[in-house]
Amino acid sequence: MLEIQHLTKIYEDGTRALHDVSFTVRDGEFVILIGLSGSGKSTLLRCINRLVEPTSGKVIWNGVDITAASPKELREIRRNIGMIFQQFNLVKRSSVMTNVLSGRLGYVNTWASVLGQFSKEDRQRALASLARVGISEKAYNRADSLSGGQQQRVGIARALMQAPKLMLADEPVASLDPATSHSVLKYLEQLNKEDGITVLCSLHFLSLARRYGSRIIALKAGEVVFDGLPKDIDHQRFQEIYGEEAIEVEIA
Amino acid sequence: MSENQNEVLRRGDKIIVARGVSRFKVARHRLTGLLTDVLALCYLYASVRLLVLQLPKYKEAVKASTGQPVLYVPWAIVISAAIVVALFWGSLGRSLGGRMGNLEYSRNGSKEVSIFRRLLHALLNVVGMVPVYIALWWLHTHNPRFETWTLVTLPLLVLFLWALVDPKGRTLVDRIAGIEVSPPEYREVVDVRVRPRPWYTRSWGAAALAMLILSYTTGWVITKIDLNALVRDAPRAKPLFVDLVTPELFERTPTDQIARAKYQIPCSGTPPAPSEVVPGKPSLIITRGGTCGERGDLIAIRGENFAPNAKGLLFWVDPIGMKDRIRGIQTDADGKFEYTFNVPNARGTDYEIHEVEAVISVPAGPWRATVTLRMVIDKMIETIFLALMATTLGVIISIPISFLSARNLMIHNPVSATVYYITRTIMNIMRSIEPLIWALIFVVWVGIGPFAGVLALTLHTVAALAKLYSEAIESIDPGPIEAVTATGADRIQTIAYAVVPQMIPPFIAFTIYRWDINVRMSTVIGLVGGGGIGFLLIQWINLLQYRQAATAVWAIALVVAIMDYASAIVREKLV
Numbered sequence: 001m002l003e004i005q006h007l008t009k010i011y012e013d014g015t016r017a018l019h020d021v022s023f024t025v026r027d028g029e030f031v032i033l034i035g036l037s038g039s040g041k042s043t044l045l046r047c048i049n050r051l052v053e054p055t056s057g058k059v060i061w062n063g064v065d066i067t068a069a070s071p072k073e074l075r076e077i078r079r080n081i082g083m084i085f086q087q088f089n090l091v092k093r094s095s096v097m098t099n100v101l102s103g104r105l106g107y108v109n110t111w112a113s114v115l116g117q118f119s120k121e122d123r124q125r126a127l128a129s130l131a132r133v134g135i136s137e138k139a140y141n142r143a144d145s146l147s148g149g150q151q152q153r154v155g156i157a158r159a160l161m162q163a164p165k166l167m168l169a170d171e172p173v174a175s176l177d178p179a180t181s182h183s184v185l186k187y188l189e190q191l192n193k194e195d196g197i198t199v200l201c202s203l204h205f206l207s208l209a210r211r212y213g214s215r216i217i218a219l220k221a222g223e224v225v226f227d228g229l230p231k232d233i234d235h236q237r238f239q240e241i242y243g244e245e246a247i248e249v250e251i252a
Numbered sequence: 253m254s255e256n257q258n259e260v261l262r263r264g265d266k267i268i269v270a271r272g273v274s275r276f277k278v279a280r281h282r283l284t285g286l287l288t289d290v291l292a293l294c295y296l297y298a299s300v301r302l303l304v305l306q307l308p309k310y311k312e313a314v315k316a317s318t319g320q321p322v323l324y325v326p327w328a329i330v331i332s333a334a335i336v337v338a339l340f341w342g343s344l345g346r347s348l349g350g351r352m353g354n355l356e357y358s359r360n361g362s363k364e365v366s367i368f369r370r371l372l373h374a375l376l377n378v379v380g381m382v383p384v385y386i387a388l389w390w391l392h393t394h395n396p397r398f399e400t401w402t403l404v405t406l407p408l409l410v411l412f413l414w415a416l417v418d419p420k421g422r423t424l425v426d427r428i429a430g431i432e433v434s435p436p437e438y439r440e441v442v443d444v445r446v447r448p449r450p451w452y453t454r455s456w457g458a459a460a461l462a463m464l465i466l467s468y469t470t471g472w473v474i475t476k477i478d479l480n481a482l483v484r485d486a487p488r489a490k491p492l493f494v495d496l497v498t499p500e501l502f503e504r505t506p507t508d509q510i511a512r513a514k515y516q517i518p519c520s521g522t523p524p525a526p527s528e529v530v531p532g533k534p535s536l537i538i539t540r541g542g543t544c545g546e547r548g549d550l551i552a553i554r555g556e557n558f559a560p561n562a563k564g565l566l567f568w569v570d571p572i573g574m575k576d577r578i579r580g581i582q583t584d585a586d587g588k589f590e591y592t593f594n595v596p597n598a599r600g601t602d603y604e605i606h607e608v609e610a611v612i613s614v615p616a617g618p619w620r621a622t623v624t625l626r627m628v629i630d631k632m633i634e635t636i637f638l639a640l641m642a643t644t645l646g647v648i649i650s651i652p653i654s655f656l657s658a659r660n661l662m663i664h665n666p667v668s669a670t671v672y673y674i675t676r677t678i679m680n681i682m683r684s685i686e687p688l689i690w691a692l693i694f695v696v697w698v699g700i701g702p703f704a705g706v707l708a709l710t711l712h713t714v715a716a717l718a719k720l721y722s723e724a725i726e727s728i729d730p731g732p733i734e735a736v737t738a739t740g741a742d743r744i745q746t747i748a749y750a751v752v753p754q755m756i757p758p759f760i761a762f763t764i765y766r767w768d769i770n771v772r773m774s775t776v777i778g779l780v781g782g783g784g785i786g787f788l789l790i791q792w793i794n795l796l797q798y799r800q801a802a803t804a805v806w807a808i809a810l811v812v813a814i815m816d817y818a819s820a821i822v823r824e825k826l827v
Contacts, residue, residue: 049738079740089735091753102749106740113741114748155735162739 001026002048002166002198007057009043009222017043018054019222025200027165030192032213032230033202036242040222041202045168048200049081050074061166079106082159082197086171088151092144096135096154099143100126103161122161129157133187149180156187167191169201173208185212206233206248278434279415285353286408289338290331292348292463297330299466306473328392328400332385335408336378341455343374351456358432365431373429380425381407495798499806500624505617509558511536512569512607515551517595519544520603534558536610545595552592555610560587564612568596571604583612624800627788628807634702635784636811639774641706643767646713653679653714654721661725661747675718682715687773691782702783709770709777717766724758725751760826764819771815775808 002025009018018040025031033041046052048059050066059066066077082103090099104122105113112118118126130136133153138146143154152172159167169188173181185201189212192199203209209216210230218226218233218241225241226233233241238248301323304310310323341347345357359365388403415423422432451457511534514524523544529535534557541551553566562583567575576596583589589610598606621629655661657679662672690708698704732750741749778786785804792801 051734051738075740075742077740078738081738083735083738085731085735087731089731091732091736091750093753093756094749098749098753102736102741103739105736105745105749110742110744113745158735158739168738 001062002200003058003060004044004048005058005060007044007047007059008055009040009047009052010055016222018047021057021219021222021224023217023224023227025198027198028192028196030189030199030201030212030214032209032216033200033219034204034206034209034216034241035202035219039219041219042170043222044219045083045170045200045202048166048168049078049083051083075106079162080164081166081168082162082164083168083170084152084155084159084172086174088148088155088175090143090151090154090158092142094143095140096130096143096146097123097126097139099154100129100139100157100161103129103158106162125161126157129160130154132160133157148176149183152176152180152184153187156184156191160191164197167197167199167201169199171202171204174204181208188212206238275416275418279412281353281355282415282433283412285342285347285349285355286335286338288349288352289342289347290334290349292459293334293337294330296459296463296466297334299470302470303466303473326400328403329389331404332389335404336381336385339377339381340374343377344370344455346454346456348456348459355433358434359430369429369431373425373431376425376429380411492798496802496805498799499802500622500799501803502619502625503622504615504619506613507616509534509562509564509612509614510609511555511558512609513538513553514543515595515606515608516544516603517598517600517606518546518602524605529556532557534610534612536608538608539590540592541595547595547597549595550592551595551608552590553608553610554588554590555581555583555612556588558583558587558589558610558612559614559616560585562587562612562614564610566591566593567609567611568598569607569609570598571600571606574599575609578608581610581612622803624803628785628803631778631785631788631804632807632811635774635778635786636771636815638702638705638709638777638782638784639767639770642709642713642774643763643770645706645710646717646766646770647763649710650714650717650721653718654725655747657718657722658725659722660728660730661751679715679718682711683719685712687712687777688780691777691780695781700781700783705774705777705782705784708782709773712773713766713770716769717762720762720766721755721759724755724762728754761823764823768816768819771812775812 004021004023004025007018007021008016010016021040021044033044035041043052047054048061048066050059050069054067057067061077061081064073064077066074069077091102098116101118101122104118104125108118108122127136127139130139133156135146135150135153135157138150138154143151146154155172167188172188173184176184185208188199188201191197201213210233213230216226216228216230216233217224220241226237239246305323338347338349342350342355346355349355357365357370359369384407385403388406392400392403411423411425415426418427426433452461511527513527513536515538516523519542523542526543527535527537529537534555536553536555539552539554541549545551558564560583564581564583566578566581568578569575576598578593578596579591581589581591600606653675656671656675659672662668687708690711691704694704694707698707728751732754733746736746736750774784776786778784778788779790781787785808789801789804789808792798792804
């Protein structure tokens with residue numbers, strides 16, 4: 001169970017990214033974060049695995065206080081949290097295989113990994129992950145030679161290597177076309193339903209959120225303004241979240 | 253209004269956001285502005301004085317003066333005058349310093365300050381400062397205990413002390429004139445209807461333009477550019493250029509034609525028989541002075557049947573076979589020569605037979621490389637390997653140093669931040685000292701030779717590459733680093749998997765760039781004793797042997813061109 005308690009983040013130039021955000025996520029949920037750009041979705045996700053240090057507040061996961069963890073403990077915690085990004089964040093010049101193997105870095109010995117020594121199990125696991133997302137034939141291509149959707153799937157395979165219990169997805173489909181977006185979100189749904197991985201995903205399109213999410217949390221200017229089921233977002237709620245001039249756009 | 257608090261005012265149709273101001277920030281900006289103006293005025297004064305002194309009427313006076321130099325003004329007066337003028341100029345609106353320090357004049361929140369108020373402000377500044385300076389100068393001339401530097405700095409201190417006391421950073425003069433001077437973060441008056449005047453019509457623009465023009469004029473005078481000399485003295489360079497384009501490369505193996513004539517010192521009853529001209533064979537006969545005589549006698553010799561238009565040497569051979577050079581000789585178109593000389597003071601007991609020997613060198617054999625060419629090739633090989641060793645060692649040493657100099661890796665905790673600053677500073681210092689100077693140091697340390705050159709080039713390479721590599725590290729995409737860190741990798745794994753792969757293309761590019769530079773540097777590092785071809789080059793130039801020097805120069809050009817071409821190909825393939 002993931003508990004966010006009174007999480008606040010104020011950047012150095014005074015920008016208030018998060019203000020007193022609190023909610024709880026039970027295991028196995030598929031929670032979708034929505035909100036305008038700049039409402040704090042990325043910051044919230046990054047505060048959970050402390051890629052960004054929160055100013056105050058706590059993040060407690062399965063009884064462990066992430067915000068108070070030492071660097072060594074933090075690495076062990078991060079091993080169990082997978083993350084995928086809007087810009088895919090693959091190492092462009094490296095092969096797909098190397099990128100996927102780098103998901104296992106939290107589990108292997110430092111110097112062995114620097115020399116590129118991964119065990120046979122790890123390599124087979126990597127190929128299995130790639131097969132699961134459907135691009136095992138691209139295993140030895142350079143990462144930047146793949147299309148956007150394929151790169152995001154490599155990102156998912158990399159996260160899978162960690163055998164994570166929690167998956168954070170920072171706008172994973174914002175750079176993809178509608179069909180590929182559905183494809184990527186279907187993989188996440190599969191991971192959620194078949195592997196029981198809790199997913200926390202931020203999206204731009206409410207229609208996608210309604211289709212895939214079991215619960216929606218909406219942020220506005222760093223505060224939670226809605227926390228509930230997708231069907232509870234009516235037109236009025238929609239305007240509260242997105243502003244008075246927003247129009248709902250369907251993504252086919 | 254307290255500091256760091258925002259206040260929004262609406263005045264008519266303008267919105268003014270007045271953010272809290274720090275008096276120290278205001279004082280700092282104003283001081284910067286004033287110093288810039290003072291420097292600009294001093295520079296203008298110095299340039300104008302320099303140019304005026306070039307005028308013929310003053311040039312003679314400068315040469316003739318012994319005591320007080322012409323047009324001399326004590327520096328304290330110059331700076332004091334500059335301060336007063338700068339305060340006046342700054343008060344009228346935007347001076348150069350005002351532009352640099354981004355200062356704005358405002359009154360009650362409006363940027364429109366009337367010209368009368370500004371003139372009042374300016375005059376108050378002058379009225380405030382001038383008497384003070386006059387009084388201080390009078391005190392100084394009557395009581396040398398008042399040092400000149402106090403004349404300049406004390407009035408300024410008093411002026412700005414008031415600015416630090418006032419919460420809005422205003423000086424006494426500002427308060428009397430009712431004006432506020434501040435950097436733009438303090439006031440933001442949004443009024444898009446007014447179009448700004450072009451820069452050259454404003455006083456700071458005109459001053460900047462004047463400084464630019466004066467700088468170039470002064471530069472022309474100081475560097476003594478004389479286009480006349482370029483044209484007039486061209487013939488002086490002609491023999492040099494002729495030598496430079498005819499490098500000494502190959503020569504035909506010279507064979508020598510030798511002929512001798514006997515001579516006895518002193519004359520005895522049986523002088524040697526005179527030599528004869530043998531047809532077809534190089535011969536030497538003594539035409540005047542006979543075949544015997546005393547040391548110092550004048551004799552004339554003639555040579556025949558030698559190769560035409562060839563050069564050679566005339567020797568005096570003493571009885572034990574030791575040769576002493578008399579002079580250089582040359583044959584005419586018929587293969588003949590005639591010369592006169594005095595019998596040299598040769599060793600030998602009385603009545604012994606000496607000989608006059610003429611040796612004419614005839615280039616008739618097969619072509620072969622000159623000694624020059626062989627030396628050059630030898631040294632060029634040494635030069636290339638010098639560059640190779642220096643670059644390789646430099647690359648290896650600079651990689652770990654570049655990680656220590658990378659801001660985004662090192663700035664996180666205080667210990668590593670200190671290491672970062674120290675490393676950066678040391679590398680900057682090492683890089684500002686040219687390799688030639690380093691070579692001088694190492695030549696004293698390890699002696700003349702290529703080792704000193706390798707050390708010097710390695711040191712400079714390390715410093716330069718550390719900076720280039722660290723800049724490449726700082727410019728990498730942070731995304732993959734975020735992603736790899738999120739998987740639970742520690743710092744070393746993150747660097748190995750996210751930083752290093754992104755670094756490879758710039759790394760290769762910079763290495764090849766440095767290799768090019770080192771090849772060039774290694775050719776000249778020999779000028780100070782660092783080994784390589786520069787060593788030969790400087791000696792030949794000093795001996796005025798320009799043809800040999802030309803060989804070295806052409807060899808350098810050829811090798812550098814080939815290396816450039818090769819590295820372009822390598823870069824294309826690898827990056």
